[in-house]
Amino acid sequence: MASEPVAGRGQRALWLRPIAWLWARKVWISALVGALLIAMTVYVLWAIKDLPDPSQNVLAAGDVMVLDRNGKLIEDWSPAGHYHVTLTLKEMGSYAPKAVLAAEDRNFYNHGAVDPLSTARAAWVDITSGGLHQGGSTITQQLVKIQLLTPQKSITRKVQEIVLAIALEQRYSKDQILGMYLNRVYFGHGAYGVGAAARTYFNKDAKDLSPAQAAFLAGLIQAPAAYDPLVHYELAQERETYVIQGMVATTALSPEQADKATKEDVKSELHIQSTARQSKAPHFVDHVLVDLENLFGSAAVQQGSIVVRTTLDLGVQQVAQQAVANGVHDLAGFNVNNSALLAADPKTGEIRAWVGSADYGNDAIGGQFDVVLSPRQPGSSFKPYVYEAALRDHKITWSTILHDKLTNFNGYMPRDFDNGGMGDIKASTAILYSRNIPAVQVAQMEGITKVIDLAHAMGIKSKLAP
Known part of the structure; x- marks a missing residue:
């Protein structure tokens, strides 16, 4: 009768010891794993409660959003000079979203919340350089970063970013995520979102941007201060060229369109308004801010995060502004250069339109002075x-x-x-x-x-x- 060598039995027993140890403690291990899963679930649920909502207007800390009677935005006022124009993806035109994708995340529609290849490349650069220098974040991760997290770079922060990015992609479509990102990302000179950037840099709507202008703006996202065209136009132009090449690679532009865009003189088209007031009824908003300060104090207004719903009607406001402009033009021969108009509902006294001067930005006529409020004969x-x-x-x-x-x-x-x-x-x-x-x-x-x-x-x- 044959028997197994004692040494063989001993080796097998040593190999089984860890398994036996784990099995003996299976209840405690299961409980620990369960607790970890519960903790992770609670963390994710807690974290995603602050995820951005694509159906809501952007409201940054410190902003006072003044809306008309129909919920339309009159002005997004910020004491820090922040400027937003919230748009739908369709309202951004065909070039701006594609330019941003070419600049920031060319495979956005083809990967999940995290792009493993980009992450691996970024990790390699960080390891070989001895620091955290490379981003490697997808647009979804960038949205999480600018909306929910601090700009700090650390392993813990990166894990948070990935968890929240996955949750974001589970909740929203790619188009919704891209739209939220394009409405929130910073382009420099106080402009948050592509709508504000188009107005600030080129004084036009985002849908009217040329391919070259869209590429120029998209190139600024990586480092708005470093690529500030007022200081470093050549660097900004290099980024523009990089984005145009990316738009060709992603078939957003044909080689012929790219060649035309490269030759476009974007510098001559720039009309940067570093401190421009972007308001559809500036004198009225000034009056609203004074009322807010009287009601709640200046500190509360400066802290912001306030939404004010008013009786103003932007449709009537537009008609009133045109009437004032036409009146001043028609009476220019009589040395008339300014006018004002206040329209109110005679039954309720509710203000429908408030035009404090013919041109708020015209210093020659003292445009910021509100003629509506100035003491004078009726x-x-x-x-x-x-x-x-x-x-x-x-x-x-x-x-x-x-x-x-x-x-x-x-x-x-x-x-x-x-x-x-x-x-x-x-x-x-x-x-x-x-x-x-x-x-x-x-x-x-x-x-x-x-x-x-x-x-x-x-x-x-x-x-x-x-």
């Missing part, structure tokens, strides 16, 4: 009270004939801007064209004291002298 805005008082007391009807010609009212001779008159006209025509002489005639017919009493009864609190 002028033609008081005429409705005059006509209303006379209509209520049946002193006139809208068909009453008034005399629009030079008249001496007890030593006072009012004139209109044209220094002329329209002759005999109906009261309805006189108020429609805001004629001065007929208004004074109606005031005398009614009695100025009665006009003042009506104005006070209707809410005018200023002291009105006859």
Whole structure:
């Protein structure tokens, strides 16, 4: 009867000892693994609660977002000069997204949240250089970094970045992630997002960027300060060329289009507005900020993260701004260079449009000074009270004939801007064209004291002298 050598049995016993040790402690090991899995799950759930939402406008710390009555953005105001223009991917045009992909992540649509090849290359560079110098992050990882994490480079931070990036790609589509990134990434000169960058650098909408301009902006993302075209235009141009080549490699541009883009004189097209105010109703926003400071204090406003919903209507605001511009243009021959317009709902007093000057950015006319708020005579805005008082007391009807010609009212001779008159006209025509002489005639017919009493009864609190 054969038997196994003792030495062989001993060797096998030594080999089985670790397995036996683990098996004897299988309950504790299972519990430990379970605890780790629970801890990781809790961490991921806690971390992803702050993931960005593509359906929401970008709101950076310190920003005050002022919205009109329909939820449209009037201005994204920041005490630090940050500027955002939130766009959908379609509103960014065909070149800007493709240029950014060529610059930052050419295989974005073909890999997951992490690109193993890029990560391995970055790790090799870091190891051989003796430091953490290479990024290797996908656009998804970059979005996590700029939205949720600090710019610190460390192994722990990298693990956090990867975990959150995977969670992000599980929650959102590639297009949504790219759209969020393009609305948040910094391009320099206070511009966050491609919409703001297009306005800041080229004074145009992102959808109107040429391939060369899109490539130029995309090249700035890697290091906005180092590639600042005001200081290092040659470096920025080199990056532009690199991006154009990448757009050819990703078939975003044909070789012929790339050649044309390379020859384009982008430098002459730059209109960098380092401190430009980007607002659709700047005087109105200034008024809102003053109200906020009065209500909550200046510290709260500076801290920001405030969304203000207002009664302004951007559609009416646009019409009002055009009316002011047209009026100033038509009266330029009479040395008129500025104007203002405030439109309010007469039933509620809600402001619908606020144009404080003909051009907010024009220092020659003191454009930032708000004429709407400046103390002055009410002028033609008081005429409705005059006509209303006379209509209520049946002193006139809208068909009453008034005399629009030079008249001496007890030593006072009012004139209109044209220094002329329209002759005999109906009261309805006189108020429609805001004629001065007929208004004074109606005031005398009614009695100025009665006009003042009506104005006070209707809410005018200023002291009105006859």
